[in-house]
Amino acid sequence: MAVCDASSSSTKVVAYSIIMHFVIRKIMIITLQPLHLCGHRKEVTALSLSHTDSPPLLCSAAEDYIIVWDLNAAQQYERQGQQIRGRTVSQLLGRPEYVCFSSDDAHVAVCTGKKQLMTLEGHDGIVLCAAYCPHFTSTLVSASEDRTFKIWDLSNQSLIYQSTIISSSPFISIAMNPMQPTFAVGTSDGILRIFDLSDGSNFCCLHSADVAKVLSRADKELDAPIITTQAPVKICSRPVLHPPPTEPTDPSSSESEAGYAIISLGYIQGRSTTVQTPTLPCPTFLNHDSSVVQEVLGEAPVIAVATSGALVLLDAFTMEFVSLASLQSPIEDQSGTQHTVDLAGNATFATGSDNQLFCIVSNLLCDQFNILRISAAENGSKNSIDELSVLSCAPLLEESPLRSQFNTKPKATPIKPFSAAKPAVMGGLSKKGKILDGQPVTFRSKVKSSGYTQAPRSIASHEFPMESSAPSLQKATLDISSKSTAVHSVEFSPDGQRLACAAADYSAQVFKMPLNGKGLAFVCHNGSVSSAKWSHCSQMMITSSEDKTARLWHVANFTEPLLTFRGVNNSREEKTNLLFSKAVRSAQFYYIDQFIILSVGKSFHLYKYHLDPNKSDIKSQTPLAYDLFATSAASDGIRLWDLRSNRCVRRYEGHLNRAHSCGFSFSPCGRFIATGSEDRSAYIFDIRSSGHLHKLTGHSDTVSDVAFHPLHAELVTATLNGKLRLFADHL
Known part of the structure; x- marks a missing residue:
């Protein structure tokens, strides 16, 4: 099954195989008469649509032929009642497992159990998936049952990089990031890995995520299960070594259980992480732009992961959970009708206009497929916060400990080095060592000017x-x-x-x-x-x-x-000092030396001092x-x-x-x-x-x-x- 991935196209096309021929439908006009393309004598096992629609091309792969079809010409031949013919590019390559177009639609890569097209050999197992890099048109990445991936240079017909065996399960899906030179691979045991394709990166692994753990955390965050018991509760006192006999279950009544194998991957330009904040009353020397920070807070791509039981959206930069759609739960279409997929046999992704992602999912248990539309902008709206910023845009609260420096303070008295103080409050010492509320602890009798009467000196920028x-x-x-x-x-x-x-x-x-x-x-x-x-x-x-x-x-x-x-109150009196x-573990100055923060165990303590x-x-x-x-x-x-x-x-x-x-x-x-x-x-x-x-x-x-x-x-x-x-x- 394949879906057109042309963002500029007004109508999307989906193709799916039926034994020795396959069917073409438009997504937006799904009820129209399908276009049947016949030309194979054996089962069609792989399909791929071109990246552009000028003209839209379709590649079908079977054990007998590899055929490229011009869909515009095929529709014209059908209206004229003529026989639809495609262009045969290869034949007798074995059973194709995967086929894809290059980013410029000039080449086709076919993964078979014997060898790759263009005589690029080297895998010890069946090549299950491959993809062209959209940033380097002559670069192809292939993954195999031998649990390795290889990076090829098609211009020189040479191998650039060969990974070691990095997984206990074979790679079964691959996707290229259209925004950055990275690619993602998924395994049959549900492990997602992202690798770097940029120059000088040594193709290192940037991130990895376990889909099973992501789904487990998502269930707790989104919909924690509530256990209800309508039948009487049975409490058993038998030891664990002798469990009670279990009643035989009817095999016909058992429900299908979805696994975590990553059957398909796709990228979509995600939501922007920046948040519109009001104009802050900050000093003029802080009002310069920073392209570095703007890039960090720019739009983060989202990677879509399709398993046999769910669709998961993850932040491609952090592997954080973004959204989840369970295929075993009822999904409502535009007309209000509910559908369930139960178990997905195959899936493919394509990006559309308005930053939307289309997913075509086939049902493993029956002859049908579902078209799902996902919008990354909708998934990110729940995390937006309008007016939160480190630079203050509102006056401090009355109970804030940061207000202590604005309180009226009597003249400070010099103290000895072993003086104590009280945490998070103003406290000074008299000559006899008694703590006086409302007075700061100082180490000098004269306090220098704050320097705010003149322009601050900027260390970092100069x-x-x-x-x-x-x-x-x-x-x-x-x-x-x-x-x-x-x-x-x-x-x-x-x-x-x-x-x-x-x-x-x-x-x-x-x-x-x-x-x-x-x-x-x-x-x-x-x-x-x-x-x-x-x-x-x-x-x-x-x-x-x-x-x-x-x-x-x-x-x-x-x-x-x-x-x-030494203690929480830091008093010299042991009775009052805990x-x-x-x-x-850690101690540091805070708020331009106005406070001291101590980290002790799972808590931290804030102390107020005046350190000039x-x-x-x-x-x-x-x-x-x-x-x-x-x-x-x-x-x-x-x-x-x-x-x-x-x-x-x-x-x-x-x-x-x-x-x-x-x-x-x-x-x-x-x-x-x-x-x-x-x-x-x-x-x-x-x-x-x-x-x-x-x-x-x-x-x-x-x-x-x-x-x-x-x-x-x-x-x-x-x-x-x-x-x-x-x-x-x-x-």
Whole structure:
């Protein structure tokens, strides 16, 4: 069965085979008399329609002939009462399993059990599917029962790439992405994989998804089953080793059960991930455009997956569930009549006008087929959010902790370094150490001006090389200790003058840039140090540890901490202070050093302090960049989220992360994401695409964390054996 895939055509055509001849119908005029084309003596096993309608062509394949039909000429011959004839392009090739036209309709590829057309041989099993790349007209991808796929160059009649056996089941479907040089393949066990066809990508796997798991999650999200019992409930006390005898079932009454084999795939230009937001009252230096972010938030293609029991739409960038249509549930047509497919024997997709996708599904149990129309725009409307943005367009709520900086504050009193404070509220200390409500905790008697009376200095747009390439050349290597010590975290100070490292030997180290000597090491905790983060002013550093504490330091004195966080209330009175029950995994400054956030177990704690930040140094990024944030999880890659639509817009995979915590970092220009990996490498991704740009090898252990330099195109990597490596865009 085949369907015309010409978006410019006003009427769509569907063709399906009946033993030794086949029938042509128009989708929009499905009740018209069909066009019968006869020319084969054996069963027609594969059909394909051309991509254009000037003229519309149809290729039919059987064991005897491969015939190409001109449909306009066939209709004219039928009206004149003449015999309809096609052009035989080949014969006696064996049983064809698949046939398709090239993107320019100049060639036809036929997959048989013996060999491929144009003498392209090499598969050890029957070739089940093949497809031409719409971006490279001489490139053909074929998949076989031998569980491999091959990429051919037809202009040179040569093999470009041969995959290894990457699946336990054969590939049975394939689809090309018309928007980007990628292709998707589906297996008989329901695994969907997307591969990269662009130059220099080594045809790596970008994404993979298990259709069975996707359907299971979709059932829970869309329609959770409700168990109702109308008969009396039977409770059995027999042990599991001796189950009660089961009553014999009638085979004739058993219902058909759909599997998860991917019988067909198709692409459609999806919904736009951007959301119209109102004009935000942001500073003028934030009002420049960013083509990088616009590309990330542009239209995401949707991939349609047809199984024997359902049609599933997935986001091609993130493999997130978009929509689901069960073929075993009643489907209502335009006249109100309900239809069910039960089990799909075959399916094919075609894109139409107005961003619609047509799916022709044949019934495995009877001689009929159904035509389904899917619109990606309708499926994405439920996720839109109108007025959510990181840049505030409304006043803060009265109960918001961010309002604490606008409260009227009495004159602050200098305190000693061991002073305590109260989380998420304003709190100061008197001379006797008593906490006074409504007063900030300060470390200096004089507070510098905020700098808002003059134009802010933009670090990222003027000092960092915004158009530089990704740092991929190793520039320096350094051991933080004579013994092998794991490095859990690395971070550059905002001024780019220092590099902080959190180590497993209970210490933290601070290196001065350039990275060419030993740093200042100091024991800061009684357990492994999990993170070391800088303040916005580059004068403070906060560390967290497995000893269930976090400590605040000043760059002028690393011998004694300014403040130690031991409990929820962080009070010196043990009766009122609830100590942390778990390790402090992360600690960082927030809101231009106005707050400190601690991550403890499954919760985080927000503390309010006044740390005298230099607010004139504000990094300049496009407003849309503040709507994005990224998360990472073991065995799930890195996900980029859009806060306005509350959905994942990109997913970055390819690096190995199963057991250890591998950190990642954004480049100051906002174009790259770097991450560590357990395969002793670091990966750099372009934020606009899913494939990695560079794989930084040469490490001797798991890369636990990475950090971009704020002023130069440099990247530092840290490994679990205590080695630092510095990479740059040039030497």
